[in-house]
Every structure is written in structure tokens, then in C-alpha cells.
Amino acid sequence: AQSVTQLDSQVPVFEEAPVELRCNYSSSVSVYLFWYVQYPNQGLQLLLKYLSGSTLVESINGFEAEFNKSQTSFHLRKPSVHISDTAEYFCAVGERNTGFQKLVFGTGTRLLVSP
Amino acid sequence: DGGITQSPKYLFRKEGQNVTLSCEQNLNHDAMYWYRQDPGQGLRLIYYSQIVNDFQKGDIAEGYSVSREKKESFPLTVTSAQKNPTAFYLCASSMQTGANVLTFGAGSRLTVL
Numbered sequence: 001a002q003s004v005t006q007l008d009s010q011v012p013v014f015e016e017a018p019v020e021l022r023c024n025y026s027s028s029v030s031v032y033l034f035w036y037v038q039y040p041n042q043g044l045q046l047l048l049k050y051l052s053g054s055t056l057v058e059s060i061n062g063f064e065a066e067f068n069k070s071q072t073s074f075h076l077r078k079p080s081v082h083i084s085d086t087a088e089y090f091c092a093v094g095e096r097n098t099g100f101q102k103l104v105f106g107t108g109t110r111l112l113v114s115p
Numbered sequence: 116d117g118g119i120t121q122s123p124k125y126l127f128r129k130e131g132q133n134v135t136l137s138c139e140q141n142l143n144h145d146a147m148y149w150y151r152q153d154p155g156q157g158l159r160l161i162y163y164s165q166i167v168n169d170f171q172k173g174d175i176a177e178g179y180s181v182s183r184e185k186k187e188s189f190p191l192t193v194t195s196a197q198k199n200p201t202a203f204y205l206c207a208s209s210m211q212t213g214a215n216v217l218t219f220g221a222g223s224r225l226t227v228l
Contacts, residue, residue, distance in 0.1 A: 009155065032214045043119075043205055043219035044158075051214045090157060094215045102148075102173075103215050107157035 002027040006106035021076040021109045023091030032094040033074040117142045119220035136191045138206035145211035147189035152203040
């Protein structure tokens, strides 16, 4: 079975600083990888996903993540954060196999952006 | 607009009472899910359903029940057997095949008094 580790429960940064949110996964088969974002008292929204092809994936609001198979990682980065990026971020992994499969989520990283 | 509607958004319950959380989707998705979210624990899967009239237990199904009588609807009942029901509950859906990209509802916060 797959698993996901987000080692940082909270990451405080100043506005316009770069940030990296770490995600490592474990799986015996090849995987799909996702980052979801959750704003207070809301559901989760898909931020970006790696399904196949280029290992570097980008979101429309400046986040990017790189699939690193050798390090089993999918870290999320942004070169310059805004106050509005304050939210909780969840990494998730799904196993690539035939038929139905379930996502497993990490415990989340709360990004706190201050002026 | 297509999406998932969860209701109620906030719910208070006395100990010993059952409560049902509603989840409706108009995305024509085959699969539906219920997750429980607690601070510092991420999302844990309660139940999921791949097709109508069929559902499977997730990782923390004890004290919960579901039904899937219609493709659009997947209600969750939190029973009195659930020892610690205070939590944020999230419903999600996805296409049956391929990469499992989930679409989430806005959530329901249940507080047991």
C-alpha cells in the first residue's frame, strides 16, 4: 500500500519570499501524484498533478512541483509567495494500476505568509 | 455549474443521536467518497462507492454508514456508535477510470455537544 509523508506541519514565510513544501511517498508500483490546497473552512481544490510525461508540473498561480522518482519526492515550490497563498496544502498519491484506485493523503502543511 | 454540494455546513448533535450528512454531485462522476478531517491527521477515508448500489469500507468505517441509491447522491450517517464524531467531513467524487482526480465539496463540520 502507498503512503505519503509531509514532514513540515507548518511553514511560516514572509511575503515575496520563496517557499518549498516537502512531500515524500512510498509505493511498490508507479504512481500518480497530486497537490491539493485548502482554504479555511472550505473543501480541497486541486492545485496540480503529475500523471505522466514531464516531471515538472505547474499551476496557474505560480506553484510548481517536480516528480523525482529516485528520491520518491514531489516537493511543491513557489519563487515568491503572496499573502493569499496562506492555506493548508495536502500531497496525495494514487497507485497506477488497472481499475479503481484510491488516493492516500499526507497530513498537510500549513503555509503561513506574513507581511 | 457542475460541482458537489454538501449540507448542512455546520451541524450540532447531542451524544447518542444519529445524524446524516448530505452529498450531491452533478458532475456525472461514477465514484464518490467520504473523508474525515481532523487537525494534524490529514484526510482519512471512511467509505467509497464506485457504482450505484455498491460501496466499500475505507480505513475508518466503524460507526458510520452510507447508501448509494442514485448516482448523484452519497449520504453519510454518523451513528451513535462513532466514539469521537466531532470533525470536518468532506465528500468527493471522481471519474471511475484513469487517474483518480478528486473533486471535493465544501465540507460539513459536525460538533457533538
